[in-house]
Amino acid sequence: MIKEQNEVKSTYNDLEKNKKLGKFFGELFSYNSSLKLYHWHVTGKGSYAAHIALDEAIDSVLGIIDRIVETSYAQFGTIDITIKQTSTPKDIVKHCENFYLLLQDGRELFSDDYSLSIFDDYQEAIQQLLYRLKRLQ
Numbered sequence: 001m002i003k004e005q006n007e008v009k010s011t012y013n014d015l016e017k018n019k020k021l022g023k024f025f026g027e028l029f030s031y032n033s034s035l036k037l038y039h040w041h042v043t044g045k046g047s048y049a050a051h052i053a054l055d056e057a058i059d060s061v062l063g064i065i066d067r068i069v070e071t072s073y074a075q076f077g078t079i080d081i082t083i084k085q086t087s088t089p090k091d092i093v094k095h096c097e098n099f100y101l102l103l104q105d106g107r108e109l110f111s112d113d114y115s116l117s118i119f120d121d122y123q124e125a126i127q128q129l130l131y132r133l134k135r136l137q
Contacts, residue, residue, distance in 0.1 A: 014076075017076065017109070018076055018077070018078075018079050018080070019080070020109055021072055021076065021079050021109055022079045022080045022081045022082060023082065024106045024109055025065070025068075025069055025072075025079065025081045026081050026082045026083045026084060027084070027102060027106075028061075028065050028068075028122075029065065029081070029083045030083050030084050030085075030086045031061075031099050032058060032061055032062060032065065033083075033086040034086050034087070034088065034089050034095065035054050035057060035058050035061075035092075035129075036054075036058055037086065037087070037088040037089075038054060038088055038089050038092050038095075039051060039054040039055060039058065041088050042054070042092075045137065046137030049132070049136045049137050050092065050132075050133055050137075053129055053132035053133055053136065054092075054129070054133075056129075056132075057125055057126070057128070057129040057132075060125045061122060061125050061126070064118060064121050064122045064125060065122070067118050067121075068110075068115065068118045068119065068122065069081075071114065071115060071118065072115070075112070075115075092133060093130065093133050093134060096126060096129055096130050096133065097130065099126065100123070100126050100127070100130070103119075103122065103123055103126065106119075107119060
């Protein structure tokens with residue numbers, strides 16, 4: 001007979017990893033805010049297409065951020081997230097391309113299939129945004 005224990009521990013108890021996750025999640029939130037700032041400021045030729053593309057990306061990545069943060073909390077316990085000060089990007093395409101590189105580096109923080117699947121959704125949303133910003137003017 002298996003005796004059930006009343007104590008549940010998080011899957012992972014590594015303060016260094018939690019710090020890295022907190023910083024990374026802060027970057028995700030900051031990036032989302034930077035998209036919104038640019039969304040409000042965009043003008044000129046192609047601005048309507050960019051405005052709509054950014055709006056769609058903001059909506060989709062916010063839901064994905066929520067999923068990856070909540071599942072990480074479930075797996076790793078409380079994560080202290082710090083969101084850095086955010087400014088309006090000057091070149092939105094370059095900003096998104098650079099952020100995608102940051103995402104590539106952050107991928108190492110996730111090893112479970114479900115976390116990587118959520119992460120894939122995030123990367124896909126950024127690539128879709130880049131497609132729309134570059135090609136749909």
